[in-house]
Amino acid sequence: MKIYVPRDAAAKALGADAVAKAVVAEAAKRGVTVELIRNGSRGMVWLEPLVEVETDQGRVAFGPMTPAAVAQAFGQSFALALL
Numbered sequence: 001m002k003i004y005v006p007r008d009a010a011a012k013a014l015g016a017d018a019v020a021k022a023v024v025a026e027a028a029k030r031g032v033t034v035e036l037i038r039n040g041s042r043g044m045v046w047l048e049p050l051v052e053v054e055t056d057q058g059r060v061a062f063g064p065m066t067p068a069a070v071a072q073a074f075g076q077s078f079a080l081a082l083l
Helices: 010-015 016-030 067-075 079-083
Strands: 001-008 036-041 051-055 058-062
Touching: 001 016, 010 016, 016 036, 016 067
Parallel strands: 001 036
Antiparallel strands: 001 051, 051 058
């Protein structure tokens, strides 16, 4: 599973580093292999941190994401995006 979390200054200021750490930790907890890709933002600061999950149909975005919401996203939203 490829998951994109931005690493530009605006996203970092809004918690992207903490979200990225939460993604890695939750994936390890669930035994899910993820490739975390730190990219740039899409310029929509009001949606940062914007997390994207790569699917066969393209990327599905979730935002603004918080570290606390990552576990729930793994359980519901990320899984649905991959169907």
